[in-house]
Amino acid sequence: MNWNHMKQMKIKLGIVLSMLLFASQIQASPADTVVIIAGKLIDVKNATILSNHAILIVGEYINKIGPKDVILSQINENSKIINLESATVLPGLIDCHVHLGITYGNNYFRDLVTKTSIDNAIEATVNARKTLEAGFTSVRDLGTSKDFIDIGLRNAINSGIIPGPRIQSAGIYIGSTGGHADMIGISPYIIFDQFSGVADGNDEIRKMIRFNVKNGADLIKIMLDGTIVESEPVSDKSQYSQEEINVCAEEAKRWGKKVSAHVHGAGIIKKAINAGIYSIEHASYMDDECIRLAKQKGTFIIPTPYWIKYTIDQMIQRGAPTSIIEKYQSLFKLQESNFKKIVQSGVKIVYGTDATIFPHGWNAKQFPLMVEWGMNPMKALQSATIDASELLGWSDKVGVLESGYYADIIAVEENPVDNIGALEQVDFIMKGGRIVKNNFDQIPTVK
Ligand SMILES: [Zn+2]
Known part of the structure; x- marks a missing residue:
């Protein structure tokens, strides 16, 4: 191994080490079942907006999307409920x-x-x-x-x-x-x-x-x-x-x-x-x-x-x-x-x-x-x-909110179809079933 190779190896090792050292935010493991209640939900595939729907998330993935009442009737008391009734929910x-x-x-x-x-x-x-x-x-x-x-x-x-x-x-x-x-x-x-x-x-x-x-x-x-x-x-x-x-x-x-x-x-x-x-x-x-x-x-x-x-x-x-x-x-x-x-x-x-x-x-x-x-x-x-x-080439993984897709979900206060600028302030972010950010007030939901 010559000097140049050693130097290059050092550089690569250094990059890996710095990334590890910088890992300040180790994410918690996701709750098993999470339900997001969406005031409005943008179906980008059909270019429509659904009202009073809910998204059932199991682990990293979306399990089911349907009318709020139907989804809520199917979950148990251990499910975490995220209330985004005042918001518009759309794919990440x-x-x-x-x-x-x-x-x-x-x-x-x-x-x-x-x-x-x-x-x-x-x-x-x-x-x-x-x-x-x-x-x-x-x-x-x-x-x-x-x-x-x-x-x-x-x-x-x-x-x-x-x-x-x-x-x-x-x-x-x-x-x-x-x-x-x-x-x-x-x-x-x-x-x-x-x-x-x-x-x-x-x-x-x-x-x-x-x-x-x-x-x-x-x-x-x-x-x-x-x-x-x-x-x-x-x-x-x-x-x-x-x-x-x-x-x-x-x-x-x-x-x-x-x-x-x-x-x-x-x-x-x-x-x-x-x-x-x-x-x-x-x-x-x-x-x-x-x-x-x-x-x-x-x-x-x-x-x-x-x-x-x-x-x-x-x-x-x-x-x-x-x-x-x-x-x-x-x-x-x-x-x-x-x-x-x-x-x-x-x-x-x-x-x-x-x-x-x-x-x-x-x-x-x-x-x-x-x-x-x-x-x-x-x-x-x-x-x-x-x-x-x-x-x-990820049409089967991300980009829409559907059963089997990654739970990559965001929400904004205003409907972006009415005001596209609303996307500059995203108040809720979930990636792969894990919450990255949630600025919406949590309203306890009693089943
Ligand atoms: Zn460029």
Whole structure:
């Protein structure tokens, strides 16, 4: 074993130890039988709202849902009853684009030389808890540039060591030299002793996919172009050739993994869809031809509109030059009109935010924007529940409230179909039958 291997082993061991040390909140084992009485219950599958229903939960799973009186007549005196009669109950939310291993507000260049992956991993445990406490009981984590933090995080959450959402992890995201996954703006003489997802040519892309799969990735994330500003105008500034994108999709498929691609430009979106990429992230310059192709191939689109709104607000607050603000504002306008077209086309839109560009735990702030841009509130809810679970391949596990599904349940005071902004304050959260948060007054129920 050489020095580099030893150092890498030390880093990995350090990450595991820090996660264990940080396990401040070991969850209690769930009560055997729990009943939630729901004033209103959103059935996202049928797009309807049920009144005076109750959910019977046994262990981690939903056992039965039915009229309140029927469910209450079937339980014994040991059952725990949670009264949410004044609330609207719905499935736990799902954000299909987060990076829990990257913390909001960090300084990229300073952190490169002052922080290790151990620091990032500890911060990730906090990000995971904030996300869960915002009502997001499942996420798809699209990875980091240098380490398997999302995979360690997923494993620690699955083992019950730390609180957090269910996670599908992408591991280390892949990109070309000089592309969106590479370290830009650093002297080439500074060598960092860390993993990297930079891969050029068919063989390196294949190797990077295999390396991620070997280390526990659930899916593959690839960067196909730069930032939204770099991608302007709608020309083809692809950081990979069509052949390389095809190889990525083909290699991932052989290992049973789906590929998510970061793409803004229309020409590259077409390349990605044609290659069989499963989900397109951002899709800012999506044109009519892209929409037609996505519909034909059943490609999922994750438009992530909130982060650019947040960025513009921040730039205004910090007094950024007007020319830059105006540039972002015109891109935002374009996103709005493209989003409207995608909504009207019936292409599959899934909820994903890119939380990390704005604070983790603010994931629900995107809902009002999507509704403002023409998505009806029930459809917006579906994008973060039943449609998101389809993207994850978890249609039989999460995303709806039905018998046999995980008891991932949230409740809000106001009906989000009437006021979608209500989702920004989730007052009750249950994940897998365990209560994460309950701000509702407990009214004792006498049987
Ligand atoms: Zn991202």
